[in-house]
Amino acid sequence: VTLSVWPLxxxxxxxPGDDLARLLLEAVRRAGLELADGDVLAVTSKxxxxxxxxxxxxxxxxxxxxxxxxxxxxxxxxxxxxxxGRLVIAETRHGLVGANAGVDASNAGAPGTxxxxxxxxxxxxxxxxxELGCAVLITDSFGRPWRNGQCEVAIGCAGLAVADDWRxxxxxxxxELAATVIAVADEAAAAADLVRGKDTREPAVRIRGLExxxxxxxxxxxxALVRAxxxxxxx
Amino acid sequence: VTLSVWPLxxxxxxxPGDDLARLLLEAVRRAGLELADGDVLAVTSKxxxxxxxxxxxxxxxxxxxxxxxxxxxxxxxxxxxxxxGRLVIAETRHGLVGANAGVDASNAGAPGTxxxxxxxxxxxxxxxxxELGCAVLITDSFGRPWRNGQCEVAIGCAGLAVADDWRxxxxxxxxELAATVIAVADEAAAAADLVRGKDTREPAVRIRGLExxxxxxxxxxxxALVRAxxxxxxx
Numbered sequence: 425v426t427l428s429v430w431p432l433x434x435x436x437x438x439x440p441g442d443d444l445a446r447l448l449l450e451a452v453r454r455a456g457l458e459l460a461d462g463d464v465l466a467v468t469s470k471x472x473x474x475x476x477x478x479x480x481x482x483x484x485x486x487x488x489x490x491x492x493x494x495x496x497x498x499x500x501x502x503x504x505x506x507x508x509g510r511l512v513i514a515e516t517r518h519g520l521v522g523a524n525a526g527v528d529a530s531n532a533g534a535p536g537t538x539x540x541x542x543x544x545x546x547x548x549x550x551x552x553x554x555e556l557g558c559a560v561l562i563t564d565s566f567g568r569p570w571r572n573g574q575c576e577v578a579i580g581c582a583g584l585a586v587a588d589d590w591r592x593x594x595x596x597x598x599x600e601l602a603a604t605v606i607a608v609a610d611e612a613a614a615a616a617d618l619v620r621g622k623d624t625r626e627p628a629v630r631i632r633g634l635e636x637x638x639x640x641x642x643x644x645x646x647x648a649l650v651r652a653x654x655x656x657x658x659x
Numbered sequence: 660v661t662l663s664v665w666p667l668x669x670x671x672x673x674x675p676g677d678d679l680a681r682l683l684l685e686a687v688r689r690a691g692l693e694l695a696d697g698d699v700l701a702v703t704s705k706x707x708x709x710x711x712x713x714x715x716x717x718x719x720x721x722x723x724x725x726x727x728x729x730x731x732x733x734x735x736x737x738x739x740x741x742x743x744g745r746l747v748i749a750e751t752r753h754g755l756v757g758a759n760a761g762v763d764a765s766n767a768g769a770p771g772t773x774x775x776x777x778x779x780x781x782x783x784x785x786x787x788x789x790e791l792g793c794a795v796l797i798t799d800s801f802g803r804p805w806r807n808g809q810c811e812v813a814i815g816c817a818g819l820a821v822a823d824d825w826r827x828x829x830x831x832x833x834x835e836l837a838a839t840v841i842a843v844a845d846e847a848a849a850a851a852d853l854v855r856g857k858d859t860r861e862p863a864v865r866i867r868g869l870e871x872x873x874x875x876x877x878x879x880x881x882x883a884l885v886r887a888x889x890x891x892x893x894x
Contacts, residue, residue: 427664427854506892513892521805523838530839531830569804569893570756572886573822573842587808590857595766604765604857607808614849618869619662622825622839634853651807657741657748658804658893
């Protein structure tokens with residue numbers, strides 16, 4: 425197996441109501457690429473959220489901005505997981521845990537705008553898969569306990585096995601694996617992130633070489649990577 | 660930027676005292692590949708640990724096995740982070756947090772053997788970098804709070820920027836980024852994992868396309884990705 429990862433350049437700033445599938449297909453064509461059956465297109469949650477109008481304008485005055493940020497984060501929060509000073513680590517309705525419940529002002533397309541996570545990233549991925557004809561990941565970067573920096577993970581998924589469950593299968597020695605479940609969709613999101621800058625407007629990346637994880641149906645979505653509360657020792 | 664990831668097939672079972680660099684170079688040659696200056700070779704911690712003799716034989720009787728496992732995990736543990744039933748989430752001397760402090764019986768090369776983490780994975784990476792002439796990652800899979808499944812992360816690193824710190828740099832809109840630090844070495848470890856099976860004896864993977872993250876010196880090592888205790892809300 426060999427993996428190849430290409431960023432798609434030249435996608436214009438995405439606005440509410442834009443036909444994201446069309447913009448992505450145009451970028452694929454312009455890059456001289458194509459989307460084959462076994463390909464995966466990884467798209468940042470930010471452009472999906474923008475196309476879906478998941479934007480909140482901020483007022484001009486600092487106090488107002490602070491208040492709207494706080495209210496917006498609260499509205500997106502299903503559960504506060506940790507808090508220190510102004511930093512809130514919160515779980516969203518999707519079960520995603522991150523700073524400010526995923527509410528972010530970076531790469532918003534306009535100064536003074538907050539971008540929320542897509543309302544239902546798995547549904548967005550399924551819709552894009554129908555229109556693009558290949559597997560789709562919707563990704564965002566999240567901080568991790570214990571480790572510095574953020575990694576890109578899959579918050580929406582359609583047409584790709586989100587995990588490769590080796591439990592009960594033999595290792596190289598023939599010994600049965602007891603706990604190995606590879607979070608394929610998260611690793612693919614991470615691979616996609618490596619070819620992008622944070623200032624290069626490359627919200628979409630084509631991944632080729634994951635054919636063995638590509639499925640004939642949409643599959644359970646990235647929500648299957650959210651750990652059940654009862655199994656989680658850290659929330 | 661385009662990223663390409665190739666697994667190296669045909670590496671024999673690694674034994675204590677083996678010259679791992681030589682085995683890796685032979686596998687590169689056999690694959691018809693080469694290692695260029697800007698390449699990254701990702702190697703699983705398991706083969707590094709085996710070459711370094713970080714193995715503990717288990718006795719035959721179940722009670723003895725249970726006892727040796729418990730004692731070995733305890734010896735590798737610097738701090739217990741969480742515990743439920745027989746599951747221990749423990750921090751190692753390296754600052755890595757995972758099940759059983761990284762002690763693992765899978766792909767051990769022989770039944771009834773435990774494999775520990777390398778004693779100093781960053782030092783191992785530096786030594787391999789000297790011998791291979793390219794950047795080196797030593798990787799292992801770790802579970803994550805909040806999310807199902809494991810992702811591969813970098814536990815040793817030489818010659819690759821472990822993180823890409825965007826704080827203070829502008830996003831696509833010219834707005835200064837406040838918190839964005841990409842854990843490049845962990846994302847590269849994840850990308851490498853996507854081309855491997857857990858039963859295919861492919862402990863090494865060549866990554867091409869990360870030239871902009873490749874450094875002229877060894878750099879700080881993967882230890883720079885360990886979050887300082889004072890900054891960590893979850894241990």
